[in-house]
Each structure stands twice: as C-alpha cells, then as structure tokens.
Amino acid sequence: MAVVIEVEDPGDPRLADYRDLRDVQLRRHLESAEGLFLAEGEKVVRRAVEAGHGPRSFLMAPRWLDGLADVLDRTDAPCYVVSEALAEEVTGFHVHRGALASLHRRPLPAVDDVLAGARSVLVLEDLVDHTNVGAVFRSGAALGFDAVLLSPRCADPLYRRAVKVGMGAVFTLPWTRLPDWREALPDLSRRGFTTVALTLAQDAVPVEDAVAGVDHLALVLGSEGHGLSGRWQEGADRRAVIPMQAGIDSLNVAAASAVACYVAARR
Template sequence: MPDPASLPVQIIDITDPDDERVDDFRDLNSVDRRPDLPALPGGRPGKGLVIAEGVLVVQRMVASRFAPHAFLGVDRRLGELSETLVTTDDPAAVPFYRADADVMAQVVGFHLNRGVLGVARRPAGLDVSAALAGASVVAVLEGVNDHENIGSIFRNAAGLGVDAVLFGSGCADPLYRRCVRVSMGHALLVPLAKLPEWPGELELLAHHGFTTVSLTPDPAVPLLAEAVESVDKVAFLVGAEGPGLSAAAMRASHVRARIPMSRGTDSLNVATAAAIGFYELARSN
C-alpha cells in the first residue's frame, strides 16, 4: 500500500466538525437537509449530490460517470483507497478530508462504520434513448418506493447482465445513499433513466424493438419461460410488493408473464422477482 503522503492527493485534516468545507457530507440522515436530495426546481432545497459510502462503493463511484469532487474519511480508509484516488482525473484537485471517527460522526450525524464517503454532483439524467443504446435486456420499475429494493435490483441487474434500469412513476430516488450502498455501487454504473410520461413512454421501448413483459402473480397468464421464449430484446416491468403493477402499465405492455408460484403464498420480494426475470433471459443466452 503506497504511503498516502507521497501521492498527488490533496489531504486536508478536519478537526472542527463545524468546518464548512465538509458541508457536502453533513446530516446525512436528515430528511430535509441531507445533501443527497435531488435539486428540485422550486421544490425542496436539495443540493443534488450523490454520496458513495465505503471503500468498494467509492471505488465504483470513481469508475463511474459520477465524478467525485471530495472525499471524507478516516486515515485507514485513505490508505486503502490511495491507489483508487490517483485514478481520478486530477487527484490534486479533489480533496480528501481526513478526520477521526468522532469528528466524522459529528459531521455525518451518526457513526459511520464504513469510514469513508465520496461525494459527486448529479450529472444530467440520461434520456431513455441513451440508456437503451446497445441494450438487449432492461428492467422497468413502477411504484418501487423502497430504497433497499431498488438497490438490490441494481445489484441483481449488474450480476445477471441487465443493461439498464428505467423508472416509471412512484419510485424512490435511485441515487439516495442507502440505495447506492445496497446496490454495492452498481446504481452508479448501470445506466438508468426516468420515463416521465408513464406509462405512455413504454411505446418508446417498443419503438426500440423491445418486447415489454409485465411480471404479475396472476395465475391466468403464461409462464415467464414461455413468454420470453422467442423474443429478442426484453424490457421487464415490475411493480411494488403488494399493489404490483398498475392496470395501465399492464395494458401498455406487450405480454404478461408469471413466475411459477406455490398456491397460498405471498408474492416474492420485488428484487427477487426481478432477479428471476433477469435469470430467465441470462440462462437462454
């Protein structure tokens, strides 16, 4: 492990938790003030940042289109990240704010086990056509408002070869810190885009040659394996646990399909159902 002091990284020691230079990492659990709230025009005063937490996720942020403009961490994590830090575009221009665990806890608002954070500005969102370029399997979410489920979907998408994740109406923020953490950083790497006109914009997917497949527990629809047997490019629609997909979304999709489920049990967790859909495609390619 190289000595951090010998690296072209700008290390700044923070001893005062009120230091304004670390404001982008302040009060991460605050509902109203956390820095990783999206910047909404005329809405909440979000700073529009993205926070990566822990060595692995910070490494993935550095590798992603989200270019970090600062880090905050304890000395040990600086050591672990030193080789990653020099791969940023201009290491000397991106400060690493070094603090002890107590000062860091006071800034962040809680004790952070993972010991290091990176912060980036949110770039402009991809438009759907950009996210679909070269894609053959995509996931489309509707009403998934649980950050852990969205994070798991990104992790499963990355693992099982899904090319993009698209967001219909009613979903939670995929770039919130907890979502990014649960995704193991894949929320920063897998292309994502919003479909503001929902479900009308599903037509755009059809236009790009995708067969849209709605996953539903309805026992009257064909099995997933049959539904995707001879399709080329597939978009899997999944809805939140409980309500599932809206009738409008199901009507707007080409096919409905189900996972073979035992009678009398609850539907699967949405991230698990999505993973099974992704697997069904991956197994036949």
C-alpha cells in the first residue's frame, strides 16, 4: 500500500519529478536521465499502472485519494498529497485533473517484437509535436492498428502531453523507435507489409484505393511541416492522398491519421 505523505513546502526535494512541467527542454533531460515519465489524470494514471509501469511516486490533491485508492493499494510508492495551489506552484500549471504519477520507463522493445502478429502498423517520420504524436496513437488504438514505429527524431510518446492527449493509448499499443531510418520502409516491405505513404505527390491515389486489398499494411505519415521525406515517399510501395475540396490541399497530421486509419480499418 502506498504511503500517503502530506507536503506543504513547494521546495520539498521529494517533489523533484514534478517540477517545472512546462519547461520542455528541462523535462526531456530530467526524464531521460532519471528513466521516468509522467501520467496525468485519474484514467491515464490507472492505465499506466495497469499496463505494468512501476510507479516512482504519486502527486495529488486530497479529493483524488478515494478515486485512485485501488491503484494506491497495489504499490508501496509514496503518494504526496498537496493542495491544488501548491501543485500548480510546483508543476507550473493548473493541474485540473488533480492527479499525477511519476513512473519508470521500460527499455524499448525490438522491432521484431513489436511487429510480431501485427497486421496494421503506423509508421511516423519526424513528428515533433507531442500533441500530434498522442493524437496519432489514440486514432491508431481506436481504429484497430496493432503497432506504431517511430523514426529517431519523432517526439517522445511518453512525454506528459502526448500521454494525456492519447488517453494512455501508448500503454496498450506496442511501439518502438526504428534503429535504421534510411532502410525502414524497404525492411517493412521485406517483412511482407505493403507500405502506403500519405503524400501530395502527383502519382498519389485516393487512400481508399491505395489500401484496398492490402493484408499487412504499414501506413506512413510525415512531419508537420514538410510531410514525408523524399526518401520515404520514393521508398513506399504505394503513395496515397486524402481527396480534398478545391483550395485545401492537406489536413493536420493528427486529423489525417484519423481519416486514414478509419479508411484502412474498413479495407
């Protein structure tokens, strides 16, 4: 059972995991160095723990103790109870969902393990916005995709904002980073996947046509600014586009992923 500890000093060193959550650079360094990530909100905290991530500690306002009592009963990690005003002072923002948890990261699995048994895979190249990464995970999980592969420069799916936007989908959808960005798509083709790249290329066909009849699908999405690199566009087996009305050429990558995942799920 978690040890409940009331804290009144915002400078208490035991709260270090939760400090300055709006400072992205600082958080990246801290979370990488300490091997931790944060979950925010009762549902997300619960999903993280149920997925097997070991808690380092919890931080919450008193009103959330009852709602997470069963989670706290299953761990001996400390639970720091603070006022909502003190939580905001420590974290740098209003923690309106009331509960945070610091959890241990696990080593990333091998690509072979992530793809084992997978039929539909999302492949992300250089998505740098945590909100978009979280939204793509959420769409993939909701619409029946089996795994996610990320290029080395993609934003961290375990960053607090990504986890929150994705409603904890990162805990249930197998994922890892690609060790070899340059050969990623040919490697997927050799594994039996048909790689379909979302792009505005001239030879792109409507996405419903590109995924029709595909058994093992790897749906490839590019960065927020320039989309897919030339290498990944050319290396894909097929190029696909979401048809638009005149005057609009593309959707935000999060919205595009939802549309494409829906179409792919119905193939």
